[in-house]
Amino acid sequence: MFGIVVVGIGIAGSVRIRDLQNPLQFSPSESLKLAGFVSRRNLGQFNNVKQIDLGEALKSEEVHAAFICTDNQNHEESVRQFLEAGKHVLVEYPMALSADKAHELWTLSEQKGKVLHVEHIELLTEEYKELKKEVDGKQLMEGILHFTGGPLDEQRSGFSAFSGISRLTWLVDLFGDLTVTSATIEEQKELNYSKLTAHFLTAENRPLTWVEERAPGMKRNKKIHFSFTSGVLDAMPASTRANVGPFMQDQNIFAKKLLGQVSTEDLLAEKKRILKCIYLAEEIKKKCEH
Numbered sequence: 425m426f427g428i429v430v431v432g433i434g435i436a437g438s439v440r441i442r443d444l445q446n447p448l449q450f451s452p453s454e455s456l457k458l459a460g461f462v463s464r465r466n467l468g469q470f471n472n473v474k475q476i477d478l479g480e481a482l483k484s485e486e487v488h489a490a491f492i493c494t495d496n497q498n499h500e501e502s503v504r505q506f507l508e509a510g511k512h513v514l515v516e517y518p519m520a521l522s523a524d525k526a527h528e529l530w531t532l533s534e535q536k537g538k539v540l541h542v543e544h545i546e547l548l549t550e551e552y553k554e555l556k557k558e559v560d561g562k563q564l565m566e567g568i569l570h571f572t573g574g575p576l577d578e579q580r581s582g583f584s585a586f587s588g589i590s591r592l593t594w595l596v597d598l599f600g601d602l603t604v605t606s607a608t609i610e611e612q613k614e615l616n617y618s619k620l621t622a623h624f625l626t627a628e629n630r631p632l633t634w635v636e637e638r639a640p641g642m643k644r645n646k647k648i649h650f651s652f653t654s655g656v657l658d659a660m661p662a663s664t665r666a667n668v669g670p671f672m673q674d675q676n677i678f679a680k681k682l683l684g685q686v687s688t689e690d691l692l693a694e695k696k697r698i699l700k701c702i703y704l705a706e707e708i709k710k711k712c713e714h
């Protein structure tokens with residue numbers, strides 16, 4: 425059994441606690457045991473789970489791994505603390521807010537011989553799985569992914585290219601290696617409006633555009649327009665609801681890693697994709713600052 429502590433009790437942290445308390449029968453998650461949670465607030469208890477002081481969680485022999493569910497700006501520090509303390513780590517994306525820090529953390533996990541797992545539930549939704557099937561085997565001519573959503577606090581969530589890393593991950597997972605050609609950000613601070621536009625080329629020199637647009641009242645939505653040699657895909661394919669939610673699927677993957685049931689090849693491919701996307705996010709940020 426692996427003792428788990430959940431750090432940060434917001435939306436993601438609460439879902440993590442729920443899922444840890446209800447592992448699927450006969451799934452790898454049955455080897456995880458919730459030992460407590462860490463919060464800056466004094467909650468005492470949450471869903472009958474006890475609050476643990478951060479220092480205690482880092483020292484406790486009953487804690488083998490931490491789920492880091494805090495704001496993005498805190499990820500790097502928390503991941504580092506738990507790895508340094510010799511614990512495995514699951515961190516909600518984005519793992520860090522710079523490419524250097526992401527590399528450092530990965531190296532640290534390797535030095536410590538601990539699992540560093542970055543949640544990427546955007547790849548585990550039925551919506552995405554259908555999209556992936558639809559795109560597989562097709563030749564892209566050009567494409568756009570346009571995300572809209574409510575505003576985020578940049579101090580807590582980081583620059584848009586990092587908080588929106590799941591859109592970037594979609595594009596890399598669908599179309600392979602990308603190069604950033606240009607990027608701009610349009611902001612109207614008084615309206616809490618921001619629009620990031622990034623242009624890429626695929627390895628076959630095909631143009632791709634990512635737009636991340638946020639403002640009060642904007643609904644979470646993704647629009648696609650992909651032109652292939654064989655035709656145009658301009659709407660997300662239909663999908664049904666999954667039996668197992670994406671956070672639970674992610675938890676199973678983490679448990680498999682702890683149990684040594686994921687191949688070195690798969691681990692390496694995942695690490696490459698994660699670091700590549702963080703690198704692209706940083707490239708986009710730099711281009712926007714110029």
Ligand SMILES: NC(=O)C1=CN([C@@H]2O[C@H](COP(=O)(O)OP(=O)(O)OC[C@H]3O[C@@H](n4cnc5c(N)ncnc54)[C@H](O)[C@@H]3O)[C@@H](O)[C@H]2O)C=CC1
Pocket residue numbers: 431432433434435436437462463464493494495496498516517518545
């Ligand atoms: N909500 C979702 O569906 C998803 C969220 N994520 C990621 O999960 C993370 C959390 O997102 P949400 O839960 O939506 O945000 P949230 O704002 O609901 O929760 C964040 C929580 O972390 C706490 N926190 C911040 N710093 C802390 C610290 N130093 N120590 C302890 N607690 C701290 C905050 O007080 C807050 O309760 C983000 O990195 C986000 O990108 C990823 C995929 C999906």
Ligand SMILES: C=CC1=C(C)/C(=C/c2[nH]c(/C=C3N=C(/C=C4\NC(=O)C(C)=C4C=C)C(C)=C\3CCC(=O)O)c(CCC(=O)O)c2C)NC1=O
Pocket residue numbers: 435545546549587588589590591644670
């Ligand atoms: C209702 C308010 C609501 C909030 C505040 C919310 C926040 C939120 N959802 C996210 C992703 C995500 N959130 C979900 C799913 C959910 N997340 C949920 O909180 C709920 C209720 C679902 C599902 C019913 C998924 C699948 C992702 C991955 C990225 C994506 O595909 O959009 C992220 C990570 C950053 C990002 O990729 O944009 C945040 C901060 N999501 C919401 O739906």
